[in-house]
Amino acid sequence: MDSWTRNHDKCVLGYIPVDNPHSMPRVYYGDVESGVDVLAMLRHPLLSPLFGRVHTGPPLQIHSGTCDALADDAVALAQHVPHAELITYPGRNHYTILRGKQQLDAMYAHMQRFIQTPCSE
Numbered sequence: 001m002d003s004w005t006r007n008h009d010k011c012v013l014g015y016i017p018v019d020n021p022h023s024m025p026r027v028y029y030g031d032v033e034s035g036v037d038v039l040a041m042l043r044h045p046l047l048s049p050l051f052g053r054v055h056t057g058p059p060l061q062i063h064s065g066t067c068d069a070l071a072d073d074a075v076a077l078a079q080h081v082p083h084a085e086l087i088t089y090p091g092r093n094h095y096t097i098l099r100g101k102q103q104l105d106a107m108y109a110h111m112q113r114f115i116q117t118p119c120s121e
Contacts, residue, residue, distance in 0.1 A: 003071035010067040059083040061114045065092030
């Protein structure tokens with residue numbers, strides 16, 4: 001089962017209907033006309049780096065909770081982008097990875113280390 005289905009009821013993104021394929025593009029594009037190939041839209045490289053050429057881009061640090069509806073996308077992106085680092089937060093969703101001072105301090109420490117690490121060619 002994918003993370004969108006598995007975590008839908010645990011995540012702040014749960015307001016987007018899980019069974020309506022036209023719902024996600026509205027978040028980015030606005031209304032989608034009926035008859036439009038929504039999956040093709042979602043695979044556009046300007047909308048999702050998962051489908052773009054990212055092999056020459058800068059290092060990327062990705063933060064995701066294990067209960068995030070987009071957790072599988074975070075893993076896929078980390079596997080797709082060279083020099084990517086995925087940091088996961090057990091039991092956290094799309095919103096709660098930022099909740100609490102201890103959580104924020106940990107996240108900022110990861111970000112500071114990442115920013116201060118020289119890029120390797």
